[in-house]
Amino acid sequence: MSTSGTFKAGLIQMRSGLTPRANIDAAATLIAQAKAAGADYVQTPEMTNILALKREDLLAQITSEENDASLATLREIARQHKIHLHVGSLAIKSSDERASNRSFLIDPAGEIVARYDKIHMFDVDLDNGESYRESRNFAPGDLGVAADLPWGRLGLTICYDLRFPALFRALADAGSIFLSVPAAFTKPTGEAHWHILLRARAIENGAFVLAAAQGGKHENGRETYGHSLVVDPWGRVIAEGGLEPDVIMAEIDPAAVTAARSRVPSLQHGRRFEIEAPMSEPAHLHAVKRPA
Numbered sequence: 231m232s233t234s235g236t237f238k239a240g241l242i243q244m245r246s247g248l249t250p251r252a253n254i255d256a257a258a259t260l261i262a263q264a265k266a267a268g269a270d271y272v273q274t275p276e277m278t279n280i281l282a283l284k285r286e287d288l289l290a291q292i293t294s295e296e297n298d299a300s301l302a303t304l305r306e307i308a309r310q311h312k313i314h315l316h317v318g319s320l321a322i323k324s325s326d327e328r329a330s331n332r333s334f335l336i337d338p339a340g341e342i343v344a345r346y347d348k349i350h351m352f353d354v355d356l357d358n359g360e361s362y363r364e365s366r367n368f369a370p371g372d373l374g375v376a377a378d379l380p381w382g383r384l385g386l387t388i389c390y391d392l393r394f395p396a397l398f399r400a401l402a403d404a405g406s407i408f409l410s411v412p413a414a415f416t417k418p419t420g421e422a423h424w425h426i427l428l429r430a431r432a433i434e435n436g437a438f439v440l441a442a443a444q445g446g447k448h449e450n451g452r453e454t455y456g457h458s459l460v461v462d463p464w465g466r467v468i469a470e471g472g473l474e475p476d477v478i479m480a481e482i483d484p485a486a487v488t489a490a491r492s493r494v495p496s497l498q499h500g501r502r503f504e505i506e507a508p509m510s511e512p513a514h515l516h517a518v519k520r521p522a
Contacts, residue, residue, distance in 0.1 A: 237381050240264030240272045241442040241458040241478040243471045246281040246414075247449035250291055253279055254300045256475065258307055264477045265311040271379065271482075273316040273442040275458070276331070276348075276389045276414045278304075280321050281448050285367050292323045301334065309340030314379055318412020318442050319348065319388050321368075328369045333386050333412065335377050346386035347371025350394055356418055364390070374400055382407040382484045385437075389413040392427050395434060402435035402497060407463075407487040409437045414444040420455020425467070433465040436491035438482055445473045463490035 242260045246253045257274055264272045279300040282288040295301060300320055308315035317334040324330040331348040349372065351365040374397060375386045385401030385408065392411050401409060409431060415424050420443075432439040438461065445456020458471035460480040469480035491497060 235381060236481055236483045237270040238268045239440055239460060239480050239482050240267060240269030241440065241460065241469070241471065241480075242272060242274045243443055243445050243456060243458045243474070243476045243478060244275050244278065245446045245448060245454075245475050246275075246277055246279070246444060248280060248282055248287055248291065250279040250300050254303050258303070260475065260477050261307055261311065261313075261315065264479070265313055267477065267479050269313060269479065271314045271316065272311075273318055273410060273412055273440055275318045275442040275444045276412045277444065278317055278320055281414060281444065281450060281452065281454075282321075283362075283450050283452060285327075287450070288321060288329060288367055289323065289326075292321045292329055294324075295322050295332070298322060304334070305336055305340040305342070308336040308338060312338040314338060316384075316410060316412070318410075324369050328367060330371070331364075331368045331388060332371075333375075333388055333410075335384070335386070344375055344377035344386065346375040346388070347373070348388040348391060349374070349397065350390045352390040356416065358418055360416065360418070362416075374404075376401050376404050376406045379408070381482070382487070384408045384410060387411050389415065392431065395431065398431045398435055398437075399500075402437055406435075407437050407484055408482075409435065409439045411439060411441040412443075413441055414452075415455040417453040417455050420457065424455055424457060425459065428459050428461050429465045429467070432461040432463055434496070436463045436487055436494065436497065438463060438487065442478075443471065445471070445475070463487045 315336040333346040335344040385406030444454040456473040460469040471478040
């Protein structure tokens with residue numbers, strides 16, 4: 231897709247709790263502030279509608295996509311403000327036992343133009359004693375998704391996907407010049423890796439990275455890192471949030487992608503290869519091929 235003109239992006243930093251209505255009301259206020267600041271594209275963080283660790287808390291508050299009041303409200307907000315609204319993710323009930331962690335891209339007419347279900351599940355034990363088993367509550371997706379905005383193609387990812395660079399390269403190879411990473415990064419992992427990984431994904435792919443985040447101490451006791459970021463294709467942080475709920479604005483010039491990819495044309499230089507390793511190595515190390 232050809233790129234045209236600059237635009238303003240607004241990232242919504244939130245501190246979602248256990249009540250979807252209150253969370254969506256908070257998001258609506260911040261989205262209106264972003265629109266007033268001139269935003270053409272607005273992104274909310276992962277788990278915009280609810281941040282719950284316990285299965286019973288989560289499943290008691292969510293419903294199917296077709297019945298979801300949060301999604302309906304956000305579609306109306308996009309229509310009202312005439313913006314491209316990227317809902318970083320909502321918890322959507324997909325079965326009696328699990329939900330989907332689903333991103334929605336909504337156009338200025340309020341129509342859903344893309345959906346993406348988070349592929350990689352955060353099943354981790356941290357050094358500080360925190361333990362997360364996202365796969366207990368959420369069903370993973372299996373499809374990468376890119377969608378066209380008026381200014382270029384957007385590749386959709388969510389949070390823990392950030393640690394899997396092959397997904398980002400595949401989205402860039404599919405024509406994405408913007409890469410989105412709405413997130414609810416934990417405080418320990420955020421302090422260690424958030425800035426480094428976001429800048430790396432931007433540099434590797436010569437793309438803008440847009441990452442709206444959850445931040446602070448949540449109602450369920452979890453602490454998230456905040457620091458919503460916009461990174462340019464050269465790896466420079468051009469806008470950053472703090473810890474509190476806020477709106478982070480940035481002017482985006484798609485021409486910067488062309489410039490960066492001309493200076494370092496690594497997307498054109500990838501080659502197929504295989505890994506030679508002793509047979510005692512784990513099977514997943516064998517016959518690894520980079521897509522053409």
